[in-house]
Amino acid sequence: MAAPAAEGSEAHLEAALADVPELARLLEIDPYLKPFAADFQRRYKKFIQVLRDIGEKEGGIDKFSRGYESLGIHRCADGSIYCKEWAPGAEGVFLTGDFNGWNPFSHPYKKLEYGKWELYIPPKQNKSPIPHGSKLKVVITSKSGEILYRISPWAKYVVRESDNVNYDWIHWDPEDPYKFKHSRPKKPRSLRIYESHVGISSHEGKIASYKHFTCNVLPRIKDLGYNCIQLMAIMEHAYYASFGYQITSFFAASSRYGTPEELKELVDTAHSMGITVLLDVVHSHASKNSEDGLNMFDGTDSCYFHSGPRGTHDLWDSRLFIYSSWEVLRFLLSNIRWWLEEYCFDGFRFDGVTSMLYHHHGMGQGFSGGYHEYFGLQVDEDALIYLMLANHLTHTLYPDSITIAEDVSGMPALCSPTSQGGGGFDYRLAMAIPDKWIQLLKEFKDEDWNMGNIVYTLTNRRYLEKCIAYAESHDQALVGDKTLAFWLMDAEMYTNMSVLAPFTPVIDRGIQLHKMIRLITHGLGGEGYLNFMGNEFGHPEWLDFPRKGNNESYHYARRQFNLTDDDLLRYKFLNNFDRDMNRLEERCGWLSAPQAYVSEKHEGNKIITFERAGLLFIFNFHPSKSYADYRVGTALPGKFKIALDSDAPEYGGHQRLDHNTDYFAEAFEHNGRPYSLLVYIPSRVALILQNVDLPN
Numbered sequence: 001m002a003a004p005a006a007e008g009s010e011a012h013l014e015a016a017l018a019d020v021p022e023l024a025r026l027l028e029i030d031p032y033l034k035p036f037a038a039d040f041q042r043r044y045k046k047f048i049q050v051l052r053d054i055g056e057k058e059g060g061i062d063k064f065s066r067g068y069e070s071l072g073i074h075r076c077a078d079g080s081i082y083c084k085e086w087a088p089g090a091e092g093v094f095l096t097g098d099f100n101g102w103n104p105f106s107h108p109y110k111k112l113e114y115g116k117w118e119l120y121i122p123p124k125q126n127k128s129p130i131p132h133g134s135k136l137k138v139v140i141t142s143k144s145g146e147i148l149y150r151i152s153p154w155a156k157y158v159v160r161e162s163d164n165v166n167y168d169w170i171h172w173d174p175e176d177p178y179k180f181k182h183s184r185p186k187k188p189r190s191l192r193i194y195e196s197h198v199g200i201s202s203h204e205g206k207i208a209s210y211k212h213f214t215c216n217v218l219p220r221i222k223d224l225g226y227n228c229i230q231l232m233a234i235m236e237h238a239y240y241a242s243f244g245y246q247i248t249s250f251f252a253a254s255s256r257y258g259t260p261e262e263l264k265e266l267v268d269t270a271h272s273m274g275i276t277v278l279l280d281v282v283h284s285h286a287s288k289n290s291e292d293g294l295n296m297f298d299g300t301d302s303c304y305f306h307s308g309p310r311g312t313h314d315l316w317d318s319r320l321f322i323y324s325s326w327e328v329l330r331f332l333l334s335n336i337r338w339w340l341e342e343y344c345f346d347g348f349r350f351d352g353v354t355s356m357l358y359h360h361h362g363m364g365q366g367f368s369g370g371y372h373e374y375f376g377l378q379v380d381e382d383a384l385i386y387l388m389l390a391n392h393l394t395h396t397l398y399p400d401s402i403t404i405a406e407d408v409s410g411m412p413a414l415c416s417p418t419s420q421g422g423g424g425f426d427y428r429l430a431m432a433i434p435d436k437w438i439q440l441l442k443e444f445k446d447e448d449w450n451m452g453n454i455v456y457t458l459t460n461r462r463y464l465e466k467c468i469a470y471a472e473s474h475d476q477a478l479v480g481d482k483t484l485a486f487w488l489m490d491a492e493m494y495t496n497m498s499v500l501a502p503f504t505p506v507i508d509r510g511i512q513l514h515k516m517i518r519l520i521t522h523g524l525g526g527e528g529y530l531n532f533m534g535n536e537f538g539h540p541e542w543l544d545f546p547r548k549g550n551n552e553s554y555h556y557a558r559r560q561f562n563l564t565d566d567d568l569l570r571y572k573f574l575n576n577f578d579r580d581m582n583r584l585e586e587r588c589g590w591l592s593a594p595q596a597y598v599s600e601k602h603e604g605n606k607i608i609t610f611e612r613a614g615l616l617f618i619f620n621f622h623p624s625k626s627y628a629d630y631r632v633g634t635a636l637p638g639k640f641k642i643a644l645d646s647d648a649p650e651y652g653g654h655q656r657l658d659h660n661t662d663y664f665a666e667a668f669e670h671n672g673r674p675y676s677l678l679v680y681i682p683s684r685v686a687l688i689l690q691n692v693d694l695p696n
Contacts, residue, residue, distance in 0.1 A: 016041035026413060026420040029464055032371060033412060039375045040413070040421030046381065047388045047418060065393055067334035068251060072154030073130070075173055079123030081130050085152060086327050088115025089300035090140045095119055097136035099129055104139045104147065115327070132173040142299030151249060151292050153304070153331065158236055158292065159255040167238055167248065167292040178261040180344055182271040187400035190591035191427070191528035192582050193278070194226040195473055197233055198257045199240070200543070201533065203562045205554035207240075210262035214269050217533070220561065221275065224536060224575075225582025228276040230349050232474065234263070235282060238289055241545035243474065245351060246318060247282050248293035250335050253343070267344050278402060279345045283332050283390070284352030285318040295319050304328055313355065315363055323382040329389070336390050340397055347394065347402035350425075354409045356383040367409045374411045384423065391424030402426050404468060415465035430467040430526050432457055437471055437517055441487040446623040451601040451608050458524040459595065469525025471517050474532045477543040485538030488513055493540045497570045509623070511570065512653070512684040514538055515577045515646040516619060519686045522581060523617050524596050524610060534559040536578035537571040573652030584644050584688065588613050599633040599671040607681065611635055615643065616689040618681055626656070626682040633673030637665050638693030640677060646686040656682040663689060
């Protein structure tokens with residue numbers, strides 16, 4: 001009998017290519033993945049097998065992902081109530097609440113196969129026996145004899161009243177539910193994301209509402225030129241200071257901002273403005289809460305999660321899903337569909353993907369980029385298969401939907417199609433970029449910035465796997481860190497941001513570098529761009545939610561948009577630049593263009609130049625030197641004009657460039673480009689030149 005082919009052998013490669021329809025394309029893009037073809041083959045076959053099993057046992061993923069239509073509590077056409085739960089470890093299941101005077105045992109569920117329980121409650125005088133707005137609890141009797149009061153995992157609305165510690169489950173069944181009026185926007189050619197948190201969107205020291213965000217923040221986002229918002233902290237979380245990352249009720253929109261209908265209005269209004277809306281979805285872990293969370297729902301630690309130590313994330317102190325469980329797959333895939341269908345979200349940013357992908361959860365691990373780190377026993381393939389299924393479902397239901405992976409590891413093919421054996425995401429976050437800017441500001445003098453290292457960080461991404469570039473996100477704004485504006489200007493932001501105050505060297509440097517960092521990240525760093533709300537205008541201080549350590553203060557849990565509205569403050573300059581940068585990208589589309597050609601990264605002069613989408617980007621990071629008649633290479637002949645100038649007065653610049661100047665490219669080869677032109681580049685200035693001889 002012949003010996004089996006060794007992994008990485010030609011025979012094994014041929015077998016993998018036969019099994020995975022488009023694997024050859026992936027290996028053509030990156031030949032260094034050939035030794036790992038068997039891994040892609042195994043993952044793809046497992047993915048296909050799960051889809052087949054779902055088809056055979058459930059009638060397909062379309063039916064399988066509609067768990068919310070039968071599980072939980074539902075009013076039938078005749079007014080009766082049908083209830084269903086999955087509680088495999090329970091001895092008994094009951095429903096109690098306002099409707100039965102909180103009698104814990106008067107309404108028992110009937111036990112079904114596979115850990116399911118159901119209850120039918122007939123109508124009451126042709127009306128529902130459980131009115132809209134009434135409180136409910138599932139009562140679980142455990143095998144050890146305990147009586148446990150729980151919230152259904154499928155609850156659609158939960159609230160915490162006054163000083164209560166736990167959330168209450170509210171039956172949400174309005175007579176006149178919100179009806180969407182506007183269709184979903186088409187998938188943006190270039191993705192410009194405004195990362196948003198509804199609760200902190202007011203300048204007042206309080207939790208802002210969905211209504212406030214709809215009326216006051218959406219118009220700002222539209223004006224700034226962003227075409228997508230990423231909503232954080234929407235899935236219900238009992239602990240506000242968790243920033244929405246300790247989910248307790250996965251199907252409930254957070255009630256601290258308003259009602260489900262008001263969230264629907266927010267999404268619908270965004271759609272009317274042509275703005276795509278993404279949900280920050282957390283399927284990487286869940287809160288440890290049991291009375292108002294998923295934990296110990298049926299009295300065991302192994303219902304939705306791994307039992308024992310494997311079921312706990314030591315760093316986050318939260319529970320970890322068992323992605324190989326049939327009912328957990330139903331729950332999570334149905335959750336994906338729920339937010340797409342019920343609230344008309346246009347896709348997701350998946351949080352904590354690195355934690356999902358590896359058994360070590362990324363803890364204590366540095367990723368060098370060596371391919372051995374992404375394949376082998378350290379990979380949690382059950383979690384990876386779930387992510388492939390989630391992406392498959394999302395893109396099957398809505399082909400224009402968008403999915404983004406928050407992965408710090410850089411796993412190859414995570415953003416390649418599932419047909420290639422990839423993860424199926426559209427984008428990944430370019431998480432090394434903000435770290436690079438913070439490192440430069442913390443550890444290096446301006447004159448010691450390495451231009452080559454900046455360019456490397458901004459361009460170091462996998463071919464044909466799209467990245468979302470960002471200079472800073474919510475992570476950098478949190479207490480314990482600083483925003484870029486605060487790293488740059490620190491205490492002087494309290495005293496010298498008035499136009500009536502002296503333009504000090506610290507404020508001058510901060511305003512100029514803030515613009516340059518954002519533009520070079522936008523232009524060179526990816527195929528999409530992200531900004532956290534308020535950071536576009538250099539929001540001062542940090543972000544800190546009410547907690548015991550700050551006496552439950554809301555002072556730092558707000559966004560002071562009023563600062564940019566004040567004509568006497570310099571925040572308006574940064575806001576203006578961010579707006580015009582986005583609007584220029586909308587017209588020219590550099591994010592959707594191929595990766596830039598970098599023609600110069602001069603360490604002594606501190607100059608970076610590159611071309612993308614027919615535009616010529618020029619950056620002078622030198623703190624004091626300006627250059628007259630500086631030669632810059634270009635691929636295009638003809639006349640160029642200034643399209644964006646960070647030194648313009650409306651952006652808080654020094655107005656050293658004449659926008660009436662014409663720049664002519666001559667047939668003089670420079671830095672590997674066939675043409676070149678001469679340009680004056682003042683210190684700490686970024687500018688974009690546009691070839692006006694080209695057709696629009």
